[in-house]
Amino acid sequence: MAAKSDQTRHRVADVALRMFRDIGFEKATMRAIAAEAGVSVGNAYYYFASKDDLVHELYLQVQGQHADRAAEAVVGFNDLSARLKATMHAGLDVMAPYHRFGADFIATAIRPASPVNPFNAESGSAREASLAIFRAAVDGARPGPPRRLRAELPGLLWLGYMGVTLFWVYDTSEGQRRTRKLVDGAAPLIARGLSLTRIPGVGRILDDAMDLGRTVRG
């Protein structure tokens, strides 16, 4: 029974994600999703209480694929710039089929009460999984980043990647090539910027900024 129930859950999720991608978030109603998946509406709601839950499912799937692809993509790269580039491009590759749906995803995710909100306490495990992708990029880098930043860097990179994702949602260029350029240009700048934190004045401001971050965090 568990196996059959799992299968149904997967089918509903797969159909929903395909419909989000192909006909858009608004038109893919729970009714339409259930019909397409060949289950009753009540059954669909049994697995996913709302479309928000389906968005959460998409978020987790995209994240899992991002982690897998990034792990492959960084193999053989030692310097942080190359590892960051590979990690961010892997994320864009995974998100690419969903570009049309990106705006709806963000409008859903940005609500403070949304289970998908990356800053929400409830989505803590999803955020942890996302942070882990950037922690892997940093941990494998040789030479390693400056010691004073090592603990905070994955979180800062993840935050920067949220910015890249927002840029990608608004990027209407073919194949979102402007976002690809942004990643190509930003990765080496980040690596260069990190080396500057060894200058005492720069390091002190950074320490103070991280203190401030810790103070104002909830």
Next chain:
Amino acid sequence: MAAKSDQTRHRVADVALRMFRDIGFEKATMRAIAAEAGVSVGNAYYYFASKDDLVHELYLQVQGQHADRAAEAVVGFNDLSARLKATMHAGLDVMAPYHRFGADFIATAIRPASPVNPFNAESGSAREASLAIFRAAVDGARPGPPRRLRAELPGLLWLGYMGVTLFWVYDTSEGQRRTRKLVDGAAPLIARGLSLTRIPGVGRILDDAMDLGRTVRG
């Protein structure tokens, strides 16, 4: 006639903003807003084609009030840190009554097609007005910011303020005091950071980052 029509428009907008604030965005339907304003639903739609248009109206009002208050608040302050602090606190003061509505505002504004989206070409004049607030803060500062950054600084500060606004939306502390602390701490860090751009290595990275920004912009 024009005067009467203007009056009606203002009344609908005022009622809508009060209802957004008091009962929330979802519950304040066009029907409820029209009834409260004492006009027909058709008449309300004549002035505002959708609730998005009312959100746009709120955005413009908040911005106008922010500009006025910031202009008063910076009087007598010369150093950039104090002027930035005054400017950002003025914005938070103006937004304060709408905190409950902040999440809906952002969820509406973040859609690429929304007239309220601050990154949207259509909202160009609203963005210009918002940039002007930060340009005024920078232009009046003595000593002025480093020359290499003078042109881009208002835009960067405005982008940072968008981040502060997002932080504020998620800030559930009483009176959003965590956001106030963030502003108090960030303003002097920004001023200190600017002085570091005179270090050659720092300046070069900044120049490259601004070049990248210009390259990837639409």
